Amino acid sequence: MTIEAVIFDIGNVLIEWNPERFYDWAIGRAQREALFAEVDLHSMNDAIDAGGLFRETIYDWADRHPDWSAEIRMWHDNWIDMASPRIEGSIALLRALRLRGVPVFALTNFGIHSFAYAQTQYDFLSEFDRAYVSGQMGVIKPDPRIYELVEADCGLAPARLLFTDDRADNIAAAQARGWQTHPFQGWQGWAQRLVAEDLLTEKEAGL
Structure with missing residues (x-):
């Protein structure tokens, strides 16, 4: 047809969309693996993809996980580095x-x-x-x-x-x-x- x-x-x-690659570069592979094991960042991103606010959703997750707050905020603040090249x-x-x-x-x-x-x-x-x-x-x-x-x-x-x-x-x-x-x-x-x-x-x- x-x-x-x-x-x-x-x-x-x-x-290219590879958040893990960005975090490996930004904080090292061991820290990235610990972060992703503890915080389901892909579910956070799904919430944004479903219509959630961009910065507000990410910063809320950062507030809920204070041990990783700076790293989680990178998902917003360094987003273009993940969504490239x-x-x-x-x-x-x-x-x-x-x-x-x-x-x-x-x-x-x-x-x-x-x-x-x-x-x-x-x-x-x-x-x-x-x-x-x-x-x-x-x-x-x-x-x-x-x-x-x-x-x-x-x-x-x-x-x-x-x-x-x-x-x-x-x-x-x-x-x-x-x-x-x-x-x-x-x-x-x-x-x-x-x-x-x-x-x-x-x-x-x-x-």
């Missing part, structure tokens, strides 16, 4: 698709305020035809509801959507809705899939 829109996840597809090959594919006139959407677990901030740091985050941001929608992947909301908004049949994401659970949830999917493991593989779907030529895909 013809693809009518291509949907990109953002974290680890267009921007850019994945240039994927960004080139996004732009090549748009040049071909293919609608390109984002579907991302991202906080309202952190996404607005990221848009000031990364120009390509304002280049989507539609951006579906979990914090704005009040639901995060892989909840089936977020995929249903995308379908309702764009008006396209699930089988006409091609979605890439680095997480298997997010891919499985999209497949369950009938979406076409690509597990992201690097921009080159994603480029090959876009060529196979006749959405880009090899030259346009940078292959």
Whole structure:
């Protein structure tokens, strides 16, 4: 079936997202492992992605864990260092698709305020035809509801959507809705899939 829109996840597809790597650099691996064992920072981030306030949520968690308060606040104060660097090959594919006139959407677990901030740091985050941001929608992947909301908004049949994401659970949830999917493991593989779907030529895909 013809693809009518291509949907990109953002974290680890267009921007590297590796908080553990940042904390290893900032406080050392042993301290990072102790921090993450004691404080579920990924659950904190899920709360932000579901619509919670950015700074306030993180600083509240810091207040609740005084032994780690300075380190937890880094999640806000050094956030851009965790959400980097850019994945240039994927960004080139996004732009090549748009040049071909293919609608390109984002579907991302991202906080309202952190996404607005990221848009000031990364120009390509304002280049989507539609951006579906979990914090704005009040639901995060892989909840089936977020995929249903995308379908309702764009008006396209699930089988006409091609979605890439680095997480298997997010891919499985999209497949369950009938979406076409690509597990992201690097921009080159994603480029090959876009060529196979006749959405880009090899030259346009940078292959």
